[in-house]
Amino acid sequence: MDRVAIIGASMTQFGERDGWVLDLLSKAGTACLADAGVDASELDHLYVSNMASGEFEGQTGIPNALAHDLAATPAYTARIDQTSSSGGAGVYAAWQSVASGASDLTMLVGGEKMTHRSTAEATDVIASLTHPVEYKHGVTLPSFAGLTARLYLETYDAPRESLGKVAVKNHRNGVDNPHAQFRKEVDLETVLDSPIVADPLRLYDFCPITDGSAALLLCPESVAEEYVPADEYVTVAGIGGATDTHVVHERADPTTMGGVVDSSEIAYEMAGLGPDDVDVAELHDMFTILEFLQSEDLGFFEKGEGWRAVEEGVTDRDGELPINTSGGLKSKGHPLGASGVAQVYEIFAQLTGQAGSRQVEADVGLACNVGGFGNCVTTTVMEAGR
Amino acid sequence: MDRVAIIGASMTQFGERDGWVLDLLSKAGTACLADAGVDASELDHLYVSNMASGEFEGQTGIPNALAHDLAATPAYTARIDQTSSSGGAGVYAAWQSVASGASDLTMLVGGEKMTHRSTAEATDVIASLTHPVEYKHGVTLPSFAGLTARLYLETYDAPRESLGKVAVKNHRNGVDNPHAQFRKEVDLETVLDSPIVADPLRLYDFCPITDGSAALLLCPESVAEEYVPADEYVTVAGIGGATDTHVVHERADPTTMGGVVDSSEIAYEMAGLGPDDVDVAELHDMFTILEFLQSEDLGFFEKGEGWRAVEEGVTDRDGELPINTSGGLKSKGHPLGASGVAQVYEIFAQLTGQAGSRQVEADVGLACNVGGFGNCVTTTVMEAGR
Numbered sequence: 184m185d186r187v188a189i190i191g192a193s194m195t196q197f198g199e200r201d202g203w204v205l206d207l208l209s210k211a212g213t214a215c216l217a218d219a220g221v222d223a224s225e226l227d228h229l230y231v232s233n234m235a236s237g238e239f240e241g242q243t244g245i246p247n248a249l250a251h252d253l254a255a256t257p258a259y260t261a262r263i264d265q266t267s268s269s270g271g272a273g274v275y276a277a278w279q280s281v282a283s284g285a286s287d288l289t290m291l292v293g294g295e296k297m298t299h300r301s302t303a304e305a306t307d308v309i310a311s312l313t314h315p316v317e318y319k320h321g322v323t324l325p326s327f328a329g330l331t332a333r334l335y336l337e338t339y340d341a342p343r344e345s346l347g348k349v350a351v352k353n354h355r356n357g358v359d360n361p362h363a364q365f366r367k368e369v370d371l372e373t374v375l376d377s378p379i380v381a382d383p384l385r386l387y388d389f390c391p392i393t394d395g396s397a398a399l400l401l402c403p404e405s406v407a408e409e410y411v412p413a414d415e416y417v418t419v420a421g422i423g424g425a426t427d428t429h430v431v432h433e434r435a436d437p438t439t440m441g442g443v444v445d446s447s448e449i450a451y452e453m454a455g456l457g458p459d460d461v462d463v464a465e466l467h468d469m470f471t472i473l474e475f476l477q478s479e480d481l482g483f484f485e486k487g488e489g490w491r492a493v494e495e496g497v498t499d500r501d502g503e504l505p506i507n508t509s510g511g512l513k514s515k516g517h518p519l520g521a522s523g524v525a526q527v528y529e530i531f532a533q534l535t536g537q538a539g540s541r542q543v544e545a546d547v548g549l550a551c552n553v554g555g556f557g558n559c560v561t562t563t564v565m566e567a568g569r
Numbered sequence: 570m571d572r573v574a575i576i577g578a579s580m581t582q583f584g585e586r587d588g589w590v591l592d593l594l595s596k597a598g599t600a601c602l603a604d605a606g607v608d609a610s611e612l613d614h615l616y617v618s619n620m621a622s623g624e625f626e627g628q629t630g631i632p633n634a635l636a637h638d639l640a641a642t643p644a645y646t647a648r649i650d651q652t653s654s655s656g657g658a659g660v661y662a663a664w665q666s667v668a669s670g671a672s673d674l675t676m677l678v679g680g681e682k683m684t685h686r687s688t689a690e691a692t693d694v695i696a697s698l699t700h701p702v703e704y705k706h707g708v709t710l711p712s713f714a715g716l717t718a719r720l721y722l723e724t725y726d727a728p729r730e731s732l733g734k735v736a737v738k739n740h741r742n743g744v745d746n747p748h749a750q751f752r753k754e755v756d757l758e759t760v761l762d763s764p765i766v767a768d769p770l771r772l773y774d775f776c777p778i779t780d781g782s783a784a785l786l787l788c789p790e791s792v793a794e795e796y797v798p799a800d801e802y803v804t805v806a807g808i809g810g811a812t813d814t815h816v817v818h819e820r821a822d823p824t825t826m827g828g829v830v831d832s833s834e835i836a837y838e839m840a841g842l843g844p845d846d847v848d849v850a851e852l853h854d855m856f857t858i859l860e861f862l863q864s865e866d867l868g869f870f871e872k873g874e875g876w877r878a879v880e881e882g883v884t885d886r887d888g889e890l891p892i893n894t895s896g897g898l899k900s901k902g903h904p905l906g907a908s909g910v911a912q913v914y915e916i917f918a919q920l921t922g923q924a925g926s927r928q929v930e931a932d933v934g935l936a937c938n939v940g941g942f943g944n945c946v947t948t949t950v951m952e953a954g955r
Binding site: 244 | 645945
């Protein structure tokens with residue numbers, strides 16, 4: 184079967200941004216089209232991944248508004264929402280549009296505008312994704328993270344410091360990412376001494392609230408070179424998605440993310456590749472503990488050994504398996520609908536040698552985007568153009 | 570290429586319903602699985618088409634909650650929003666999931682819960698889909714409809730009564746639909762004498778605000794008979810989507826819906842069929858005028874002649890081309906995310922001979938779902954199982 188190629192990618196500056204989400208989407212979309220030298224009128228499909236423009240901004244129908252602003256009409260449009268993994272779900276939808284033959288040229292633009300709302304308001308919208316059974320008891324995603332972190336540290340005899348080192352590593356990587364929200368190193372003491380949010384996790388174990396957008400352009404690989412040279416595109420070797428129990432406390436082992444296991448199995452099988460083949464990965468470090476869990480559930484490390492990989496520098500930029508070279512959600516920021524798209528942007532940049540001072544050696548990359556507390560996950564495996 | 574088959578379908582009672590949208594989705598999903606004798610654990614993908622659960626109910630992440638309630642975990646889930654055509658966009662997404670090979674068994678459940686909000690609140694959410702340029706001048710979808718109706722009547726010398734006859738016909742059809750919100754005939758005088766909403770359109774030219782859900786089960790046609798006999802499934806012969814200008818006043822001719830023209834051309838071409846092949850159709854009669862426009866832009870009738878077809882009974886249930894045998898949005902109701910799914914449900918019922926007292930003779934059916942004021946449209950052409 185003809186693979187789907189990603190022939191262009193872009194992202195806006197992440198952080199506190201002026202304007203509406205539509206402005207950010209338009210900016211990323213315009214840059215993505217320019218990256219591949221494509222005119223908006225050539226698009227067959229245009230998807231927007233976004234969780235909550237209605238709740239955050241009182242504006243709906245943003246895919247149609249974006250088609251207008253980019254002059255992409257009559258391209259077909261739709262919005263894809265999968266909470267914090269809306270971006271990954273958008274990648275899956277865009278991939279399906281091309282793989283099904285429905286579209287020969289699809290652009291996905293993910294974005295969210297959140298910082299104009301208070302942290303309490305933004306958190307309330309996000310918390311509404313949890314199961315009502317848990318929500319009514321006041322459980323939020325950060326509290327799940329705290330409980331899971333405590334369980335992980337005790338079960339696997341991991342030091343509290345190892346969690347902090349995820350934040351230190353990802354902040355260090357973010358310094359070299361011009362699009363990152365935070366471009367400053369933090370030392371371990373700063374992380375460990377920051378205010379408690381959900382014991383044992385502290386402020387620096389959490390990603391920030393962010394505005395931003397990212398975009399990708401996809402087509403069948405058979406025509407990719409009509410747009411760009413072979414070394415400027417990547418292919419989606421495998422992609423998959425899966426849910427875990429929506430009620431988090433129903434999970435047999437909360438330190439295992441079933442959606443990561445299942446979605447990556449699908450993606451690996453489609454790709455004919457395994458975790459050992461992956462050279463660089465972007466994981467969903469909404470909380471530091473999630474990077475450990477995903478690095479294990481993706482098969483990179485044995486269960487309970489993810490923390491050692493960070494301690495030993497294996498996941499550093501100059502380590503055997505660099506993880507979150509972009510700075511991750513932790514330092515790059517987490518504009519919900521954009522995050523999964525920006526993960527793929529980073530892998531695209533790494534595999535096409537466009538990652539600048541963040542560049543690592545890589546032929547195969549993986550992005551793992553997590554919705555809720557692993558309630559739904561998409562995993563995408565990419566290879567450099569062939 | 571192997572076609573995509575629809576092997577099961579269901580819908581809840583439409584109208585004012587108790588509970589949350591999740592309850593309605595769960596009810597329709599359960600019935601759909603039962604219709605095809607499928608267990609939820611067999612699902613690969615589960616899509617929810619819904620415009621605004623966050624705005625209407627303060628609840629997000631409903632696809633994951635539905636996967637939980639149906640015991641469909643670890644099926645992949647996502648929410649598809651395309652405003653009032655979310656249902657059609659969901660059909661397109663579900664079709665793509667199977668046609669791309671990503672899923673061998675996909676369920677789509679569309680739904681909306683609206684009646685617990687005031688008409689003003691609901692209308693405000695819906696109006697937020699229009700372009701800000703128009704929205705800030707107070708333009709709403711009903712006002713577009715009034716302006717377009719006036720233009721149509723004047724341009725094509727159509728009598729005001731012809732619009733009213735759309736309402737009369739669709740209410741008559743709705744009497745025989747046990748799921749319809751309104752199961753009562755109305756006479757032309759009642760329609761013409763009802764309160765003015767947007768001149769020349771009156772209350773009975775508009776669909777109501779509705780709660781409801783509908784569901785479909787899709788798989789490759791090659792395995793359809795593993796689930797149901799050949800006379801109990803239909804195939805998607807062709808499907809397409811397209812946008813028109815998001816700013817309605819930029820359209821050269823507001824009586825032509827470009828999205829309907831473009832999406833149906835894609836669907837017809839994929840199907841190898843044309844408008845003359847269609848035996849029964851469900852059109853998006855959110856306002857009576859829209860049934861005229863779509864019946865022309867789909868190629869059923871010449872431009873400006875759609876009103877004559879209604880006057881002459883061509884689109885009656887016993888006419889040459891029955892339109893909206895379900896009662897249409899007008900009498901069946903319009904729960905945004907469910908409507909496009911319920912259109913396909915009706916065609917499924919007609920093509921599999923399960924439409925009861927609404928049954929017509931048909932081998933080919935078409936559903937046209939319109940988002941906004943034609944801002945984005947999906948058209949689906951279906952054939953009886955072969």
